[in-house]
Amino acid sequence: MKAAVLYEVGQPLSIQEVELDHPQAGEVHVKIGAAGICRSDLHIMHGDATAILPVVLGHEAAGTVLDVGQGVTTVKAGDRVILSFVPNCGRCKYCLTGR
Numbered sequence: 001m002k003a004a005v006l007y008e009v010g011q012p013l014s015i016q017e018v019e020l021d022h023p024q025a026g027e028v029h030v031k032i033g034a035a036g037i038c039r040s041d042l043h044i045m046h047g048d049a050t051a052i053l054p055v056v057l058g059h060e061a062a063g064t065v066l067d068v069g070q071g072v073t074t075v076k077a078g079d080r081v082i083l084s085f086v087p088n089c090g091r092c093k094y095c096l097t098g099r
Helices: 041-046
Strands: 004-005 016-017 028-035 055-057 060-068 080-085
Touching: 028 080, 041 055
Parallel strands: none
Antiparallel strands: 004 016, 004 055, 028 060, 060 080
């Protein structure tokens, strides 16, 4: 797949082909239809937030599930999904209704 990879803080992203492993337990493989670089990504690029480098940026995205790892039960291949940097609390009304 093509990805925006940050190798060094303060340097431009490198757009390149990368290889993905098959999804592990609890992971989902999504074919990305659209993605963007947001403010959190800029914080990492500028060194205001930290990440283990190299890192693929562009975590806010939409796409279609291609495959799921063991134990994944909330989505299946063919489902359209939205990816977000915001974690799921699992307790609020929106989490409990799958939103």
